Amino acid sequence: xxxxxxxxxxxxxxxxxxxxxxxxxxxxxxxxxxxxxxxxxxxxxxxxxxxxxxxxxxxxxxxxxxxxxxxxxxxxxxxxxxxxxxxxxxxxxxxxxxxxxxxxxxxxxxxxxxxxxxxxxxxxxxxxxxxxxxxxxxxxxxxxxxxxxxxxxxxxxxxxxxxxxxxxxxxxxxxxxxxxxxxxxxxxxxxxxxxxxxxxxxxxxxxxxxxxxxxxxxxxxxxxxxxxxxxxxxxxxxxxxxxxxxxxxxxxxxxxxxxxxxxxxxxxxxxxxxxxxxxxxxxxxxxxxxxxxxxxxxxxxxxxxxxxxxxxxxxxxxxxxxxxxxxxxxxxxxxxxxxxxxxxxxxxxxxxxxxxxxxxxxxxxxxxxxxxxxxxxxxxxxxxxxxxxxxxxxx
Amino acid sequence: xxxxxxxxxxxxxxxxxxxxxxxxxxxxxxxxxxxxxxxxxxxxxxxxxxxxxxxxxxxxxxxxxxxxxxxxxxxxxxxxxxxxxxxxxxxxxxxxxxxxxxxxxxxxxxxxxxxxxxxxxxxxxxxxxxxxxxxxxxxxxxxxxxxxxxxxxxxxxxxxxxxxxxxxxxxxxxxxxxxxxxxxxxxxxxxxxxxxxxxxxxxxxxxxxxxxxxxxxxxxxxxxxxxxxxxxxxxxxxxxxxxx
Numbered sequence: 001x002x003x004x005x006x007x008x009x010x011x012x013x014x015x016x017x018x019x020x021x022x023x024x025x026x027x028x029x030x031x032x033x034x035x036x037x038x039x040x041x042x043x044x045x046x047x048x049x050x051x052x053x054x055x056x057x058x059x060x061x062x063x064x065x066x067x068x069x070x071x072x073x074x075x076x077x078x079x080x081x082x083x084x085x086x087x088x089x090x091x092x093x094x095x096x097x098x099x100x101x102x103x104x105x106x107x108x109x110x111x112x113x114x115x116x117x118x119x120x121x122x123x124x125x126x127x128x129x130x131x132x133x134x135x136x137x138x139x140x141x142x143x144x145x146x147x148x149x150x151x152x153x154x155x156x157x158x159x160x161x162x163x164x165x166x167x168x169x170x171x172x173x174x175x176x177x178x179x180x181x182x183x184x185x186x187x188x189x190x191x192x193x194x195x196x197x198x199x200x201x202x203x204x205x206x207x208x209x210x211x212x213x214x215x216x217x218x219x220x221x222x223x224x225x226x227x228x229x230x231x232x233x234x235x236x237x238x239x240x241x242x243x244x245x246x247x248x249x250x251x252x253x254x255x256x257x258x259x260x261x262x263x264x265x266x267x268x269x270x271x272x273x274x275x276x277x278x279x280x281x282x283x284x285x286x287x288x289x290x291x292x293x294x295x296x297x298x299x300x301x302x303x304x305x306x307x308x309x310x311x312x313x314x315x316x317x318x319x320x321x322x323x324x325x326x327x328x329x330x331x332x333x334x335x336x337x338x339x340x341x342x343x344x345x346x347x348x349x350x351x352x353x354x355x356x357x358x359x360x361x362x363x364x365x366x367x368x369x370x371x372x373x374x375x376x377x378x379x380x381x382x383x384x385x386x387x388x389x390x391x392x393x394x395x
Numbered sequence: 396x397x398x399x400x401x402x403x404x405x406x407x408x409x410x411x412x413x414x415x416x417x418x419x420x421x422x423x424x425x426x427x428x429x430x431x432x433x434x435x436x437x438x439x440x441x442x443x444x445x446x447x448x449x450x451x452x453x454x455x456x457x458x459x460x461x462x463x464x465x466x467x468x469x470x471x472x473x474x475x476x477x478x479x480x481x482x483x484x485x486x487x488x489x490x491x492x493x494x495x496x497x498x499x500x501x502x503x504x505x506x507x508x509x510x511x512x513x514x515x516x517x518x519x520x521x522x523x524x525x526x527x528x529x530x531x532x533x534x535x536x537x538x539x540x541x542x543x544x545x546x547x548x549x550x551x552x553x554x555x556x557x558x559x560x561x562x563x564x565x566x567x568x569x570x571x572x573x574x575x576x577x578x579x580x581x582x583x584x585x586x587x588x589x590x591x592x593x594x595x596x597x598x599x600x601x602x603x604x605x606x607x608x609x610x611x612x613x614x615x616x617x618x619x620x621x622x623x624x625x626x627x628x629x630x631x632x633x634x635x636x637x638x639x
Binding site for chain 2: 007008009010011012013016017071074075076077080081083084086087088089091092093094095097179182183184185186264333334337338339340341
């Protein structure tokens with residue numbers, strides 16, 4: 001049979017989870033990572049990253065709005081997806097998706113963004129005209145109160161929500177890892193490390209994405225890039241990248257040393273079908289190279305233009321590496337037979353519902369949403385109408 | 396009656412649940428069959444299987460199984476001497492049309508292994524279904540409510556035995572139902588009925604008169620992948636250690 005090597009159980013020959021399911025953890029990872037970067041400023045008072053605080057929140061929202069789409073498009077019966085809310089099956093990790101997603105969207109992210117922007121929205125609802133005025137009026141939810149006391153309450157509640165938001169972000173993405181990690185039938189997935197690896201890789205991708213977006217947007221706005229901000233972000237990116245890589249290597253070494261019944265099969269797969277996407281793209285290009293580049297910045301004194309270039313290159317490579325990681329988990333986990341006796345091939349379609357074009361569109365869509373959000377709710381500190389939160393102003 | 400906004404908010408979810416239950420309708424009844432009196436499984440006697448593919452064909456005809464997918468299939472193992480870890484396995488078109496012949500005096504041993512859903516008592520596929528569309532019936536059969544299945548394929552990933560697939564036109568999970576439409580009427584499954592050697596036998600583990608009990612007393616049987624702890628109920632007699 002073409003594309004099949006060795007023996008596959010006959011129902012295993014075609015893959016059931018396509019590139020869309022690769023996009024799903026990639027996108028939710030960006031959400032969780034971007035949010036955690038935002039929380040660095042809000043909860044952990046990392047002052048230097050303040051210029052990206054609002055951008056990180058808007059990025060998280062833009063990607064979060066798109067996150068369910070790949071799942072929805074992949075379902076055989078998308079029209080039945082609401083049943084997950086109506087009759088969730090309590091033992092299913094996937095059934096919790098809807099609830100974790102809604103919790104994160106409605107109870108954390110939108111509320112935090114709204115509270116942070118409330119004074120701006122009120123100001124904009126008074127200073128704009130036409131449809132924008134109406135839109136901002138609706139967004140005020142009927143409250144024009146921007147007294148000092150009201151803003152103080154906003155700031156305290158916002159802080160509390162960020163505090164709740166951090167474990168929620170971990171939950172959102174750790175849970176995605178659990179979906180894979182809890183499948184005992186699949187040794188490539190089944191690992192208690194999976195949720196942890198997913199969380200740290202999410203932080204890598206989210207932080208890299210916000211760093212890149214910030215640099216690109218500042219360039220587009222012809223504004224100077226706050227180097228102390230991107231230096232700090234790059235530093236965090238390096239630390240988290242090292243933790244992420246160590247965890248993945250721990251998993252790998254454990255597998256190699258333990259060499260259980262699945263090992264020969266998986267080892268062969270990594271050396272053949274996954275060689276390019278795993279060893280070359282994920283580990284060498286997407287992980288080791290950016291780690292080395294970011295490390296270089298830490299140990300040497302490089303000029304601003306060189307540092308900027310390094311950050312752009314390592315941020316982009318990190319995103320490629322994390323995408324490759326998602327690919328290797330989702331697609332790699334279906335390329336070998338559960339009999340450990342054979343391998344199949346994934347053929348990505350071009351213009352089908354689960355094809356390449358749709359995936360590209362779904363990758364671009366969050367950027368379009370982000371563009372609209374940035375236009376409506378400018379994330380730039382100099383456009384802030386509200387006074388800085390008391391805690392930060394005091395610093 | 397005055398309905399306030401608060402009442403409406405309370406009533407809406409209740410109405411939605413009630414509407415769901417109306418939509419679900421009444422399940423088909425089978426008056427002479429009491430589910431709790433049965434606990435179904437199957438016995439597969441490997442030395443008796445001749446690899447004719449009758450079971451696969453019967454299953455496809457009975458259950459309208461789409462081409463290229465299988466509710467049951469037959470594998471042929473070729474194990475050389477002590478090389479248990481490296482069996483040569485084939486299952487051309489699920490063994491539907493039988494198997495190519497082997498050399499007159501072959502090295503090692505050849506044998507056939509019919510496969511089907513193991514109707515696991517602790518089935519990982521039902522555990523992961525996000526809406527409970529797949530479930531274990533009180534008589535121990537793992538079924539799919541195809542009017543309810545989302546087609547997310549999580550169950551396909553969770554089955555350690557490769558017994559599930561997404562139906563190419565219905566776009567829902569599909570698998571062996573142990574011919575539930577037949578066994579609840581006192582018949583055996585299509586595959587068991589078509590087997591010329593009696594290598595496959597439907598077994599009612601709750602029925603003390605079922606011959607399975609005598610067989611289990613006198614034979615060493617095994618289930619597939621026992622390390623998965625799925626409570627599989629398809630018992631294999633003469634199962635070689637190389638089979639996975």
